[in-house]
């Protein structure tokens with residue numbers, strides 16, 4: 001890749017819709033945390049998966065446990081959130097939806113409410129500094145934690161939907177896809193939907209989840225994370241694909257995450273191709289830019305080179321992502337204007 005290409009994708013204004021806070025912590029921020037907590041004996045190789053390396057999805061979840069050990073106070077969460085926002089802004093991300101799972105109080109000393117408030121504070125601090133990025137928050141439910149925690153999280157998110165000045169816009173369901181039953185979470189998710197929270201659900205991230213995916217698609221969610229095994233060519237079904245198309249549910253696609261987590265064998269076999277060829281709304285995202293050692297500009301560049309897409313096509317993709325955000329219509333309009341204003345600088 002030459003510098004000119006790299007520079008183009010860095011300058012390209014972008015929308016990031018699928019970023020887990022603790023998976024997005026950069027090398028530099030991890031350094032600061034390791035220095036603060038030498039007694040944990042954590043080495044850098046335990047928190048990130050470098051170039052050419054792969055892990056099973058299961059091993060990826062072990063990595064999150066290590067990061068959670070490093071990020072376990074209010075001060076840490078505040079620093080991690082502000083660093084992550086600044087890094088996305090430096091990569092020309094103009095609109096970011098961050099997501100994070102409020103942990104149990106015994107692990108962070110913070111109540112779930114305080115956890116969310118701390119991230120909101122970080123978002124506001126960045127706003128006050130005048131960073132050129134609009135940041136919103138999705139409260140995450142870890143499927144491992146079962147229906148009671150899910151319901152508790154939904155109720156909290158409902159409160160913040162009304163009180164956070166538009167910063168909390170929805171819910172995410174994530175966590176190890178091989179653990180826990182999603183069926184038991186449905187009442188909480190239905191309630192969330194009825195109260196106006198937008199839903200972004202990790203769906204068909206691993207094979208053989210046809211029944212679960214079908215149940216979730218009936219909600220329907222407002223966006224899908226990954227959707228790797230939805231289509232018939234990889235063991236999904238035409239019925240699932242038809243539901244996604246019928247409800248026009250955008251997909252958040254994370255190339256490096258899927259390749260390094262080994263749910264997709266190589267970049268050229270990524271399901272981006274399937275959905276893009278259908279003309280279905282797809283949004284390129286990072287998932288966990290820290291853990292998978294990537295950046296959104298790099299993911300755009302990879303998609304372009306892997307699938308032979310022009311710079312104009314990639315511009316269109318980043319512009320169309322605006323329609324898939326959970327932001328109110330006025331904000332979408334402002335973003336469209338921003339893209340129009342920036343176009344001459346990106347294509348001089």
Ligand SMILES: CNc1ncnc2c1ncn2[C@@H]1O[C@H](COP(=O)(O)O)[C@@H](O)[C@H]1O
Nearest residue numbers: 020021022023064099100101142174175176
């Ligand atoms: C790789 N694919 C993935 N699939 C499913 N869930 C994932 C994920 N990557 C991240 N998470 C979810 O995000 C948490 C870390 O960020 P937060 O502590 O919430 O900010 C993980 O513990 C997991 O629940």
Ligand SMILES: [Zn+2]
Nearest residue numbers: 020174225287
């Ligand atoms: Zn994810």
